[in-house]
Amino acid sequence: xxxxxxxxQDGTTTIQVSFADEGVDLQGQTSIKGGPVQAQSxxxxxxxxxxxxxxxxxxxxxxxxxxxxxx
Amino acid sequence: MPYNTQQIKRDQQNSPxxxxxxxxxxxxxxxxxxxxxxxxxLYGPDGTPIGTTAGKLNVRASEIESILTTIQGYVxxxxxxxxxxxxxxxxxxxxxxxxxxxxxxxEVSSTPTANTLLARLKSLxxxxxxxxxxxxxxxxxxxxxxxxxxxxxxxxxxxVTATAxxxxxGGSVKSNRRKLILRNEDPVLRFRIGPSTVTQxxxxxxxxxxxxxxxxxxxxxVPIYAISEGASLQVSVMEV
Numbered sequence: 346x347x348x349x350x351x352x353x354q355d356g357t358t359t360i361q362v363s364f365a366d367e368g369v370d371l372q373g374q375t376s377i378k379g380g381p382v383q384a385q386s387x388x389x390x391x392x393x394x395x396x397x398x399x400x401x402x403x404x405x406x407x408x409x410x411x412x413x414x415x416x
Numbered sequence: 417m418p419y420n421t422q423q424i425k426r427d428q429q430n431s432p433x434x435x436x437x438x439x440x441x442x443x444x445x446x447x448x449x450x451x452x453x454x455x456x457x458l459y460g461p462d463g464t465p466i467g468t469t470a471g472k473l474n475v476r477a478s479e480i481e482s483i484l485t486t487i488q489g490y491v492x493x494x495x496x497x498x499x500x501x502x503x504x505x506x507x508x509x510x511x512x513x514x515x516x517x518x519x520x521x522x523e524v525s526s527t528p529t530a531n532t533l534l535a536r537l538k539s540l541x542x543x544x545x546x547x548x549x550x551x552x553x554x555x556x557x558x559x560x561x562x563x564x565x566x567x568x569x570x571x572x573x574x575x576v577t578a579t580a581x582x583x584x585x586g587g588s589v590k591s592n593r594r595k596l597i598l599r600n601e602d603p604v605l606r607f608r609i610g611p612s613t614v615t616q617x618x619x620x621x622x623x624x625x626x627x628x629x630x631x632x633x634x635x636x637x638v639p640i641y642a643i644s645e646g647a648s649l650q651v652s653v654m655e656v
Binding site: 386 | 572573574575577579580581582584585586587588589612613614639641643648
């Protein structure tokens with residue numbers, strides 16, 4: 346995921362994220378009250394929400410193959 | 417010779433008659449007149465007798481005649497512009513245009529000529545009468561109401577933290593959204609909503625389990641910010 350944080354003049358900060366680097370066509374944008382520091386701390390929450398709400402767009406995690414022993 | 421050296425005129429009984437002194441002839445002359453009035457000669461302010469021209473007093477007669485001539489020219493032009501009072505006045509005259517206007521207005525009667533303004537007004541009046549009386553009820557269909565859904569809703573679950581953040585369902589605020597519906601999924605904690613200046617003290621509180629519905633004008637973008645009163649909590653969001 347890549348992100349851009351832009352501080353606005355009205356006391357808010359805009360967060361733009363993109364999952365194109367993961368091969369997922371999903372972009373998000375939100376704004377929070379505060380500056381870049383608050384935005385940086387809120388970023389994981391925003392990312393987590395997007396991954397959960399758009400889970401169908403993300404590839405399923407690969408489950409490592411387990412070698413079964415024949416008894 | 418001065419007047420006081422001359423003999424005044426007298427009648428048969430030797431009484432003085434009405435007379436005046438003529439300095440040119442240097443004698444008294446009878447004062448004449450007719451129709452019960454004696455003759456009078458008018459003098460101007462400068463002491464000069466006012467003359468006449470063609471039987472008219474020279475009292476700015478020429479200027480008055482010039483002005484009257486000008487006025488007459490105006491009247492002649494006005495007459496041409498007005499047109500004639502007849503069934504078909506000359507085209508482009510005032511009367512022709514008034515007649516045209518009158519024709520378009522129609523007659524004030526119970527059955528004005530078709531396609532005139534009064535005929536159309538009467539038709540409209542008849543229709544309004546029929547609507548208000550209930551004889552022909554008006555049918556209407558509302559479209560474009562913000563109460564209706566015209567695009568797919570967007571849903572999601574958002575984490576509301578102690579940092580005030582814009583709240584919406586998808587990746588960003590739904591464009592032209594008509595309604596924002598929030599449900600506090602936390603069993604204990606409240607969160608608050610408001611503008612970007614919202615705080616844990618001044619925001620509008622949303623109780624645990626409560627649902628808030630906020631309608632919007634689709635043409636106006638108004639972000640809503642949410643902030644938790646304590647720890648992070650989950651909020652179900654739907655935008656339509």
